[in-house]
Amino acid sequence: MVYGTLALLSVPFLFPTWWMVTASLKPANEIFAFPPSLLPDSPRLDAYQRVFEVQPFAAQYLNSMYIALVVTLGTLAVSSLAGYAFARIRFPGQNALFLVVLIGLLIPSEVTIVPLFQMFNEWGMIDTHWPLILVPILGAPSVLATLIMRQFFIAIPRELEEAARLDGLGQFAVYRRIAMPLARPALGAVAIFTFLHSWNLYLEPIVFLSTPDKFTLPQALTHFVDAYGGPMWDVQLAAASMTALPVLVFFIVMQRQFVEGLAHTGLKG
Amino acid sequence: MSGPAPKERRRADCSGPPGRPFWTGRRREALAGYLFVAPQLIGSAVFVLLPLILVFWYSLHEWNVLAGSFEFTGTDNYDQLLNDPSLPGVLTATAVFSVGLVLLNLSLALWLALMLNRRLAGTTFFRTVFFSPVVVSLVAWTIVWRFLLQENGGVNGLLDVFGMTGPNWLRGEFTAMLSVIVVQVFKNVGLNMVLFLAALQGVPRELYEAATMDGAGRWTRFVRITVPMISPTILLTSIITVVGSLQVFAQIDVLTSGGPGTSTTVLVYYLYQQAFQFHHFGYGATLSVLLFAIVFVLTFVQWQLRKKWVFHEQ
Numbered sequence: 001m002v003y004g005t006l007a008l009l010s011v012p013f014l015f016p017t018w019w020m021v022t023a024s025l026k027p028a029n030e031i032f033a034f035p036p037s038l039l040p041d042s043p044r045l046d047a048y049q050r051v052f053e054v055q056p057f058a059a060q061y062l063n064s065m066y067i068a069l070v071v072t073l074g075t076l077a078v079s080s081l082a083g084y085a086f087a088r089i090r091f092p093g094q095n096a097l098f099l100v101v102l103i104g105l106l107i108p109s110e111v112t113i114v115p116l117f118q119m120f121n122e123w124g125m126i127d128t129h130w131p132l133i134l135v136p137i138l139g140a141p142s143v144l145a146t147l148i149m150r151q152f153f154i155a156i157p158r159e160l161e162e163a164a165r166l167d168g169l170g171q172f173a174v175y176r177r178i179a180m181p182l183a184r185p186a187l188g189a190v191a192i193f194t195f196l197h198s199w200n201l202y203l204e205p206i207v208f209l210s211t212p213d214k215f216t217l218p219q220a221l222t223h224f225v226d227a228y229g230g231p232m233w234d235v236q237l238a239a240a241s242m243t244a245l246p247v248l249v250f251f252i253v254m255q256r257q258f259v260e261g262l263a264h265t266g267l268k269g
Numbered sequence: 270m271s272g273p274a275p276k277e278r279r280r281a282d283c284s285g286p287p288g289r290p291f292w293t294g295r296r297r298e299a300l301a302g303y304l305f306v307a308p309q310l311i312g313s314a315v316f317v318l319l320p321l322i323l324v325f326w327y328s329l330h331e332w333n334v335l336a337g338s339f340e341f342t343g344t345d346n347y348d349q350l351l352n353d354p355s356l357p358g359v360l361t362a363t364a365v366f367s368v369g370l371v372l373l374n375l376s377l378a379l380w381l382a383l384m385l386n387r388r389l390a391g392t393t394f395f396r397t398v399f400f401s402p403v404v405v406s407l408v409a410w411t412i413v414w415r416f417l418l419q420e421n422g423g424v425n426g427l428l429d430v431f432g433m434t435g436p437n438w439l440r441g442e443f444t445a446m447l448s449v450i451v452v453q454v455f456k457n458v459g460l461n462m463v464l465f466l467a468a469l470q471g472v473p474r475e476l477y478e479a480a481t482m483d484g485a486g487r488w489t490r491f492v493r494i495t496v497p498m499i500s501p502t503i504l505l506t507s508i509i510t511v512v513g514s515l516q517v518f519a520q521i522d523v524l525t526s527g528g529p530g531t532s533t534t535v536l537v538y539y540l541y542q543q544a545f546q547f548h549h550f551g552y553g554a555t556l557s558v559l560l561f562a563i564v565f566v567l568t569f570v571q572w573q574l575r576k577k578w579v580f581h582e583q
Binding site for chain 2: 009077079085108112138200247
């Protein structure tokens with residue numbers, strides 16, 4: 001009974017991904033067969049080849065990859081440093097500064113998109129990747145990461161640090177050699193959050209970028225259209241599969257760490 | 270410490286014995302603290318606070334990017350906002366979307382979490398299934414749904430099997446909004462489900478056992494034990510989901526482009542259209558101020574409600 005309900009409920013969660021992959025292997029006319037077939041009659045990779053002909057898809061893929069990696073590493077560095085300081089180091093004005101940082105949690109990035117556009121315009125950074133890198137690492141998106149890191153560092157037993165301090169390690173050495181290795185679960189959760197956030201960014205790329213060579217994947221996916229502006233479905237679905245599948249496969253392999261990491265971010269309330 | 274005090278004075282000021290070096294342990298620690306938080310603080314100042322101030326400033330200007338004009342117009346943009354014939358529709362669409370999404374998302378997430386919190390074989394499998402769309406690229410997910418929701422798409426194909434004729438989902442005012450909400454719920458409900466599961470595992474089993482002995486039924490146990498015990502998580506997920514629902518953009522852009530008519534034009538989409546398609550930056554900034562005000566008020570209200578209904582373990 002429970003299994004029946006669960007299995008039925010799984011359909012809208014699994015079917016779109018299944019359909020995306022199978023349809024991308026069908027010739028264009030079979031995609032519209034009615035009712036739709038679950039498996040392609042004669043699977044073919046035509047659409048996958050055309051993805052690279054219609055757009056500079058390889059370059060766009062690389063753009064998304066490197067931006068997400070840089071943003072993830074940068075966010076880990078910035079948020080772990082700040083999170084550690086707010087949790088473990090005492091300095092005057094600490095609480096006030098923490099509140100200043102927390103304001104970022106309150107402000108959706110959409111609120112600041114107009115002035116950010118103007119600022120990057122002044123700096124000559126429109127149609128470059130800088131806005132997609134600098135804002136996530138330093139701006140509002142990294143505030144949540146700092147909060148998660150702070151929650152984690154607060155829970156580390158003080159004795160470990162004190163022993164290290166007695167051995168003559170400075171603050172930075174304690175952070176790097178003692179705190180960071182302990183923080184791997186929190187760092188993992190932050191890395192996942194950050195990577196997915198950057199990978200899925202959509203409004204910012206379409207506002208900041210205009211040259212197809214510089215596009216990121218989500219933005220590129222909507223540009224697989226024919227001469228009349230109609231979507232080239234098979235090509236679009238092949239590109240979507242290539243965008244979605246690597247992350248999905250990675251997730252399935254790392255499933256346990258993934259879900260546990262998210263569940264243990266100190267967000268339990 | 271005021272003014273250029275001589276070195277001797279300064280040393281005396283920091284309450285150490287005379288002759289103690291300036292870099293005491295405490296000062297070293299404070300300096301390390303400032304250096305550690307510097308990147309985040311400078312980032313917040315440049316990319317959060319400065320734009321926030323600028324958005325208020327811009328909202329007081331008429332700014333035509335194409336003509337290159339930028340002039341102070343006081344509250345003209347706010348007058349325009351109050352008289353904007355599109356705005357009531359936009360705010361209605363925003364409210365319908367947010368309320369629909371939050372109710373559907375939270376109730377489905379909680380229901381899934383309750384089902385998967387039992388000790389059954391295969392729960393890990395189902396957790397993976399319900400969580401998996403969270404990691405699928407948002408635009409890829411939405412593109413597939415746009416295809417499935419077409420008049421001759423997969424959803425209607427499925428309905429056809431049961432002898433029903435489905436509507437053209439994305440072209441009807443009511444069904445378009447419904448589609449956007451449901452597609453978004455399937456995409457992200459797994460995240461709230463995981464947070465609820467983590468919270469449910471913290472509820473002591475003895476409470477349920479004791480309640481069952483006292484003759485409490487399933488519903489009573491759910492309302493009297495489960496809900497109060499996980500109320501902090503309910504608050505957290507509702508704040509995240511409410512604020513997230515106000516930010517929805519890619520789904521609207523890909524699925525409906527705000528249509529049919531303006532039935533799915535939510536505030537962020539309208540802001541984008543005004544600022545970046547029609548190049549009305551000043552009015553776009555004014556809409557940003559409105560968005561900020563809404564988010565601020567909602568978060569504040571939810572935070573206040575916390576005192577009323579969030580159960581705190583003593």
